[in-house]
Amino acid sequence: MTLPLVDGGAALLGVLLVPGAPRYPLVIALLAFGVIGLNRRARLYDSSFARGVLDELPAVCGRIGAGWAGVGVLSPLRPLPPVVLAAGFAVHCAAACAGRAVVHGRRTRRRRPDPALVVGPVAAARHVAAALLRQPGCGVRPVGVVGDAHALGVLALSGEGGPELPVLTTDQDARRAAIQNGVETVLVVGAATRVEKTALLRDLAAYGCVVWELDADAPSYGLGGRREGAGHLAGFPRRLLCPGRGRRRVGVGKRVLDMALSGSLLLLACPVLLVCATVLRVMDGPGVLFRQERIGKDGRPFTLLKFRTHRPASAHEAATRWSVANEHEMSRFCQFLRRTSLDELPQLWNVCRGDMSLVGPRPERPYFVAKFSQAYPGYRERHRMPTGITGLAQIHGLRGDTSIEDRCRFDNAYIDNWSLWQDICILARTAVLFVRPTGS
Numbered sequence: 001m002t003l004p005l006v007d008g009g010a011a012l013l014g015v016l017l018v019p020g021a022p023r024y025p026l027v028i029a030l031l032a033f034g035v036i037g038l039n040r041r042a043r044l045y046d047s048s049f050a051r052g053v054l055d056e057l058p059a060v061c062g063r064i065g066a067g068w069a070g071v072g073v074l075s076p077l078r079p080l081p082p083v084v085l086a087a088g089f090a091v092h093c094a095a096a097c098a099g100r101a102v103v104h105g106r107r108t109r110r111r112r113p114d115p116a117l118v119v120g121p122v123a124a125a126r127h128v129a130a131a132l133l134r135q136p137g138c139g140v141r142p143v144g145v146v147g148d149a150h151a152l153g154v155l156a157l158s159g160e161g162g163p164e165l166p167v168l169t170t171d172q173d174a175r176r177a178a179i180q181n182g183v184e185t186v187l188v189v190g191a192a193t194r195v196e197k198t199a200l201l202r203d204l205a206a207y208g209c210v211v212w213e214l215d216a217d218a219p220s221y222g223l224g225g226r227r228e229g230a231g232h233l234a235g236f237p238r239r240l241l242c243p244g245r246g247r248r249r250v251g252v253g254k255r256v257l258d259m260a261l262s263g264s265l266l267l268l269a270c271p272v273l274l275v276c277a278t279v280l281r282v283m284d285g286p287g288v289l290f291r292q293e294r295i296g297k298d299g300r301p302f303t304l305l306k307f308r309t310h311r312p313a314s315a316h317e318a319a320t321r322w323s324v325a326n327e328h329e330m331s332r333f334c335q336f337l338r339r340t341s342l343d344e345l346p347q348l349w350n351v352c353r354g355d356m357s358l359v360g361p362r363p364e365r366p367y368f369v370a371k372f373s374q375a376y377p378g379y380r381e382r383h384r385m386p387t388g389i390t391g392l393a394q395i396h397g398l399r400g401d402t403s404i405e406d407r408c409r410f411d412n413a414y415i416d417n418w419s420l421w422q423d424i425c426i427l428a429r430t431a432v433l434f435v436r437p438t439g440s
Contacts, residue, residue: 003045006099008032011067014092018084031071038063053101060100061093068092113141115181117174117204119197120189122147122167124216128189128236129165135234143181146174146197171200176380178204182298186211187233188241205242207384213239253420254386258358261427262351269345276307276342279333284308289346294363297386302355304363305346309334347389359423360388361411362399372404379404382411385418390430392422 011032039045042059068089072080113136118125122145129142146168168174177183186209188194188201194213205211215237232238280288290308293301309330330338337343350356356363361382364372372379393399393410414422 002103003100004036004040006103007036007039007096010092010095010099011035011064013095014068014088017091018080018088027071027076031067034070035064035067038066053097053104056100057097060096064092064096065089113139114184115143116140116185116187117144117146117168117178117183117209118142118187118189119146119174119201120193120216124189128187128214128216131236132187132234138234140185140187140233142187143183144168144174144177146200171197171203174200175203175207178207178209179380179383180299182300184209187238188213189216190214194241201241209242210240211242213241254357254359254423255354257420257423258351261358262348266348266352269348272342273345276337276345280307283331283333293366294387295366295369295383296356296363297383299369299380299383301366302350302363304355305350307337307343307346309337309343344389351389357386357388358390359414359426360386360391361414362391362394362407363387372408376405376408378412379408382408382415385415390426392426395426395429395433 012028015028015031039060042063044056044059044063068085072085116132118129118132120128125145125147129145132138132140132142142165144166148169166177168177178186183204186201186204188197188211191213194201201211212233214233277288288308290306291303292306294304296302334343347356351358369379391411392414393407396410398407398410414426
């Protein structure tokens with residue numbers, strides 16, 4: 001959203017310098033939204049492209065010029081002298097380019113290389129991966145190679161200027177690696193690979209990966225030029241096959257909902273949190289909050305917060321003992337917290353921090369993630385989305401000591417059919433079921 005705001009502000013600045021234009025707010029809106037629409041159509045807001053302000057200067061100024069030409073012909077600004085309109089256009093261009101230079105500079109300083117999978121024949125993939133690892137500034141870091149079935153083990157790139165990379169010989173291994181490493185970029189080496197791996201590439205694109213086709217042959221320039229999505233990556237001609245916008249769109253929508261609701265709920269729940277903490281402190285001594293490592297989106301660990309309803313005998317027990325196995329040892333107040341899910345309220349802070357979401361698959365401990373991933377197909381795929389306090393599985397009664405296979409199926413169905421409205425419906429149904437007795 002930063003670049004559209006920059007373009008909108010630049011349009012406002014340019015129009016305000018034109019005499020009489022501030023009296024026509026519709027003119028300002030028409031120009032701003034027109035330019036933003038043209039830039040969006042030209043993919044000038046796509047963060048998967050590593051651009052500099054000089055690279056996009058002709059495209060940005062050309063679309064600003066088209067916007068000013070349209071406004072000058074169709075609006076009350078038409079009687080103004082061309083010199084005045086040209087001055088407004090120049091100010092608009094200067095402000096847009098300056099703002100974009102600041103945004104691109106901040107992104108370059110903050111951005112880490114995107115994890116990537118290289119798909120293609122092992123020899124060609126090795127060549128491409130080694131070249132990318134020698135150019136960390138290209139914004140892509142290969143984490144694996146999807147190669148032929150007979151190419152097992154790891155791909156040693158130390159002689160090529162990089163570390164060893166795993167060779168993934170099945171589509172299932174490739175999907176698992178994409179989820180575990182948070183892969184956002186897929187590089188397809190050669191047109192033949194694109195045809196052979198159509199199903200895999202379609203799945204990775206659905207997950208949210210940006211899919212590029214690269215030409216690994218040095219003298220080939222067929223993928224460059226001015227075609228949409230064309231360019232180069234570390235000197236290799238590339239062509240965009242799939243923009244893979246789904247994951248970013250989901251992330252923005254969920255994050256806005258999470259921040260709005262979790263912040264409000266934290267404020268409203270402050271008296272309840274205070275009462276629960278006080279009672280636990282009086283009954284059970286210090287340490288009312290329980291902190292435990294859980295696995296979140298893309299397999300990343302985070303520290304989950306809950307009210308302490310049981311004190312494990314050791315760290316090993318806390319990490320490996322099933323959570324409902326000790327319910328009979330709890331005090332009545334702690335059992336009440338479990339049944340009403342009030343022990344989960346501190347997780348609203350995890351949501352505010354961005355560790356998890358309000359709605360999503362429930363996070364589990366690393367020990368059980370590894371155990372369930374081996375026993376239940378598709379369990380790791382639950383980590384394609386942020387984990388949540390509640391989810392589709394939970395509102396169908398799958399909490400506590402219930403079927404992991406069923407939970408896995410509901411969680412993946414939720415991810416595959418995600419929508420913001422579905423999140424709202426799940427939150428509403430959770431609110432209705434909030435006080436019913438359930439396991440945690």
